[in-house]
Amino acid sequence: MKSTTAKQKNNHKTNQNYLFPPEIWRKRNLLYYQDIERFYRFYVNSNSKVLEVGSGTGYLLASVNPEYGLGIDINEQAIEYARYRFPDLDFILEDGEHYNSNQKFDYILFANTVSYLHDLHKTFSNLASCCHPNTRLILTFHNPAWEIILRLATLLKQRTPIDNLNWLSYEDIRNILNLNGFEVICHHKQMLLPRRIFGLSWLLNKIIAPLPLINQLCLTESIIARPKINQTDTVKQHQTLTCSVIIPARNEAGNIESCVTRMPPLGKHTEIIFIEGHSKDNTWEEIQRVQAKYGHQWDIKICQQTGKGKGDAVRQGFAMATGDILMILDSDLTVRPEDLTHFFDALASGACEFANGCRLVYPVHPQAMPWLNRMANRFFAWLLSYLLGIKIKDSLCGTKVLFRHHYQQIAENRSYFGDFDPFGDFDLLFGAAKLGLQMKDVPVRYDPRTYGSSNIQHFKEGIVLLKMCLFAAKKIKFR
Template sequence: MAKYKKYVLVTGSGGLIGSESVHFFCEKGFYVVGIDNNMREYYFGNEGSTKGSVKQLVNTYKNYKHFNYDIRDLDKIEEVFKNYKFDLIIHTAAQPSHDWAAKEPHTDFDVNAKGTLILLESLRKFAPEAIFIFTSTNKVYGDLPNELPLVEQKTRYEIERSHPFYNGIDETMSIDRSTHSLFGVSKAAADLLVQEYGRYFNLMTGVFRGGCLTGSGHAGTQQHGFLSYLVKSILTGKKYTIFGYKGKQVRDNIHSYDLINAFHHFYQNPRQGEVYNMGGGRFANASILEAIEKIEDLSGKKAMIEYSDQNRKGDHIWYISSVEKFKSHYPTWKYEYDIDATIEDIVKNSAFSKDIFSFRITKTLDYWKERNWYFHNSLKNIFKSFVPEGTRVLQVGYGLGDILAGLFPESGVSVDTDKNILHSASRRYPHFTFLNMKPEDIKLKEKFDYVIFPNSVDHFYDIQTVLEKVKKVISNSSEIIITSLNPKWEITLSILERLNLKRAEPPKNWLRMPDLKNIVELSSYKIINSGYKIILPVHIPIVSSLINRIFEKTKFLSSFCLEQYIVAKKSQVEKTKKLSASVIIPCYNEEENIKTCVERVPKLGTATEIVVVDDGSKDKTATIVKLLQKKHKNLKLVSYKPNRGKGYAIKKGFEAATKDVAMILDADMAAPPEELERFYDVLAKKGEVLVNGTRLIYPMEDQAMRSLNLFGNLVFSWIFTWLLGTRITDTLCGTKALFKKDLKKIKLTGKSWGDFDLLFGAGENKIKIMEMPVHYQKRVAGKSKMKAFQHGLTLAKMCVVGWWRLKFLPLIH
């Protein structure tokens, strides 16, 4: 276990929040210890059992160790704490039901309060430096929320917009003067214990008072898990009883992933004895009636509902959490699942929904395969032309299994993220192995002769990460075969989707062949074959085969084909230099972003220095950086007045940089700071190059670059490609990297943005330019400094300057 730097303890590791925590932290490389004795089966019967969940975790992760212990067993808990030096404890184990607590109050209090006390004492005695996170509940407020001045509407109870709690109930609500239910009392006792141990013993503890915690991992029992049980009832045709309030009571729903992501943020910057309300807030909530309508629309099934006038004791009429306190402490945290996405996840990915939806999805996909059979056969034949029978084949994405089956492999494994498709495929092809796994997280013991990507790279979030992961499961003689849809067909395919002549698909990466080749080579592969196939994807006897063959064999015409393909092998192991790095952050009025930006800069090579250049900011940017310097000894500040522009700031930053490699990072974090590691790796392996970031490969977050800016960037990228004699897709991406010694060859004027000095200088000095795709995101805070028209004129001027320097002057010298 020495290879693991961080250790996490998760109690209740087989439950919804516990298992999500195990997944999350195992995927991040932590060693996770889980404690779960399956008491949920005792509470709720077989449908509440955590055995299946625990088994999956044990089989999936080498870095997960499970103990079938009870948190009330002092000796066993202390034994675990003595054997592992924990950095983080996530306490989710609980008796979670109001109704059940009333039946056995002693058991309820023992589990929820005494069990928490035992864990806190073990923390204090054996791991006082660790961070302790407790999953509490909004039931600590008892029925006090029911005293709010609520208004009955058509489908829900609501509160007036003018009320202080309209955006959610915050942590100022009292836990006194209310009926809690016995469950609420035992959780309140634990809640206060966790706070007190933090404040009294100076321990890093955090309390998260959850609303309805949910997700596809929820078992969905009648006494616990409202949304999951409602989905289960509708999908299986079971009667669902609404207790009181006419079904208009509003539930605050937060997806388990969003909650664990909040835990991770707290872990990275913990506090003592802090309390947070944590739910879906205004972002994700619904009344029971509204949830029923959404589930019916999504599933196509009608709910069987009966009403009871008697409400459950302690049930909230309206509860929405305010997460503003947490957001103010951790501004980079954000929701990933709104109420619709949460319901869709439960409907499609819950264990109880697999059979229902895998059948429906398979039927839909079979319909489209049959309708467009000629295209699907042609796609399969591309792979058959490169993959001989009787080999070991891994398929990544497109998990139906039909292409894999058509290759007749000796052994076949398929990896996909869609559980329902995999469930169906495993029934259809039981002799193959189908694994539910993110392509970016591929971890397999077996080695493969061939890895195929049937149009799946079009949907990957990070293609380079996938290809780098795949290298670990292939040998030097193995080959990868990638097919991708040609961007020239984007408009045509969109029209076919609207006419219902093609299956609708989510947004794609739309990779041009040069961009795809660049990513493959950046991932340390050698391309051995590439080309285009299928100009006519429908069957016309004799005609289709003839025209397809003519286009494929004609160099100019082939580039208009629907499918593009690449065949590649692992390139020879490249020597990696050990380098130090300077990260220059030019900024102007970035007080809202600069702290987070600095803290997100990764450690690069042998040493990393961060140079923040305050370009005459009128806000508190410089003051914040000075405060950060007390914590970050590698942080430099260059500050001056007045504002001189980004180009000047970059020049001053380079002058202050002292390390081997110099990098530029924009303070708005539109290009994630974590992706600087990719830029560093290219320089460490490839040597003297200018690594130019490009935002135009992967899909952008909404409004990450406004349409006018995007169009201008495309036009000027074509011009600069001609000027520099190498492919440039993005001239103004703020993220760039090069060696400091190469930087000395380039004349920096300090004008405009600085990008052109670097690009033109690289061209003049024959420094190779390599493009690195980045995931361009919306600003976290603040306003963009780009002014489309004014800066467009500057770009036009730079085109003339570039022509003069790179095309005209070489002719007359």
Template sequence: MGNQIKVKESKYGNFLKKKNWYYYKQLKDFYKINIPVDKKVLGFGCITAEILSSIQPSYGVGLDIGEEMVKLAQNKFPGLNFMLYPAEEPIAIQEKFEYIIMCNFLDRSSDVWRAFKNLDNLTEENSRIIITVVNPFWDSIFRILEKIKLKTPEIPYNFLFRADIANLLKIFSYNIEREGLFLLLPIYIPFFSALINRYLSRLPLLNNLCLMQYIIAKKIKRQLNNRELSCSVVVPCFNEAENVAECLRRIPKMGKFTEVIFVDDGSTDATVGVVKDLMSKDPRARLISYPENKGKAHAIKAGFEAARGDALMILDADMTVMPEDLENFFWAISIPGVDFVNGTRMVYPMENEAMRGLNLLGNKIFSLLFTWLLGQRITDTLCGTKVILRETHRKINMTSFDRWGDFDLLLEAAKLRLRIVEMPVRYKRRLKGESKMRPFKNGFKLLLRFFIGFKELKLAKSTNNFQKVNLKNLRAF
């Protein structure tokens, strides 16, 4: 039955390619223009089979997650090599490639970070990666077309902008050479398609509406090896007795050593007793407890001050961010030059009821405000998972205005001019216990903290600039 489904899917994929031939032709032409012939090329995703063939590589390999798609591609293009993409393991290829194609692959990848990490052993200095992804603006258009039966329903796309991809590429030592958008009209209408896609799509406002985003980046030599660090995972807890055992079990071992510090923030359930029992079974577990509920920020501060690890991590006990994702955070903070890693839940599709609509709206508004305030792209201000180096945290002052601690950490990181990178995480709905976030009550306090940050960062900077200008005028006078 499973094979029949795969065959039907592959036949349907061929039908779609015939129906949308103009769209696929534009993608093929884009890659042909940017990749010379007789190069070693690795392609990700089933779409790349035709692209690889048209490029005429000296050695071409295609990867796909579907076994049936791999078989079909290999039969159709016997001069190329096709393999299954091992999403959870390193890619078992010894060859180094001159060009990497990711055509509509990151849109559906379950782990964008791992996809880039897997390239480390497949590329060398001056290797180029060419990425095309769907513009998230079109997500709403696709949903409307699906509802009125003009488009076949598909699984949701990852919400990736070029800036998000560029952020990850820079972490993995790629230099962005070119980026942009193309293909405003993805269907063929004689005369109009050429007019719109060649000329009108280049106009400033219309260009932002194009269907496809692209990035071309070149691998540069990494100057320093990753830092060897130990790790402290701080888990703030308030009435999380049902979750702490599973949370500890799923936290991976990282670096020279890993400790897990459960900070009991005045729980009224059996959280303390459960953690004490865990401590007798798992040497990684530690406990800090106090009787009064003082908020997550206080719990984080207490955990960080007691931590012995070099990298300080925060993980919510509800496991809405998967503990397994901490390995990606640890790898990122180990890279020289990365000072602060902020989780973002705004890339992968969320599970139903993982985040309430009002919380999602508030988060997006605060993200826009903080991007402007900090001068760095921040897509998720309230993700509970963050990582900072212990030596850096000593310079941070956490206030009493932010009960959650997220805004304090981001604002203090900006004051210290730390390099903040974002890590996409898969956000799950809470299975046990209840959320502690109250949109209106907490939203007002967070807004207050934002205005304090505005005064500290923007107004203070403007005042200093004004004083410097006056001082120069006085000297000139």
């Protein structure tokens, strides 16, 4: 705990005497600042190492509750004020364009800072030294379409003066980030009315602003980006990463042996984990037989499910897994085990951090997915893409792949969404979106099953899917 010096106390009193300007603007536009802070809190995991460039009076940095927080700013009075108000955080007088440190941060925040920087290239290039492979850059900036409105608000003394700003579009910032070694993961817009006017601000900002088309008119734009993966590192990852394949199995006795015999080697070591889920046939006995027969060739772990539903089985398998990369393979083998190499390569190469199977690229046999099911799948994919702000073509494919350390973060943050998903797919998608993971669809061929029948009850589970989408709307899009 840092002690508050007499000088800082005196400075704080002086600031109070003449009403420190940033504090005036914050109080005058409190709704806007609180909305920005709420956005950052959603994406920044508490107890992380956070750097804020252009930290001002420190409110935003404090709001994300970092384990270690460092704010840099060129305004000496703002730094002194922040040090007094938030003594548990570090603040230094520094220009973001010249800050260079080997200290690594989990998140680097730019709350409207890009609008004031003189050399964006130099800033992002320097900050690359502060990033590890999982660092997230989170930027908010004003929609250029609001320039005239904001200049008028400045003229009327309703907001901070905005002389000589960079009025940057999303495309401008994405290009500059790309030139300096970063790639954009997602892009959002929010807030139509930045002042509190009875219930109107709630209606416009929470209900109207997230709607398609209208969303393009919002004031605040945001970007989440990550460092690009070094190609040398990807070669090393292919050689060193291990993999765990989780196979939930219920009434699939005729497919168990093929799950193993068709499994390709994945990375340095492949672990196969069968989770048997209260089958009415001899699936459990077949799993035991296959483990005994192929145990000398493969690392096979088996377990009977204690709960119910595929989602519970997946979580139980993930808890047993030891691999660096976690995969889900449905035991009906409608997705070919041979295609898992594409998922492994996608993560090991750094192309993405969450690989989502997509069955809607190649032709699909009507027996594997009837026309009505395809239409429903496309609808839910569109709806989830809209809710998550990330393009997904097939949200219901059972094959999903991610790094184990990312899954552990999703599990730690599960309290935000709760235990709501009996399938497991949405739990992973929602959690990955909240972490700001780079998601990519991996095309797979979808074959008709050769044994047994589907456990899916289409109408009943369609209602459940709709409920989960409404849940996502409340927790993510209209939060």
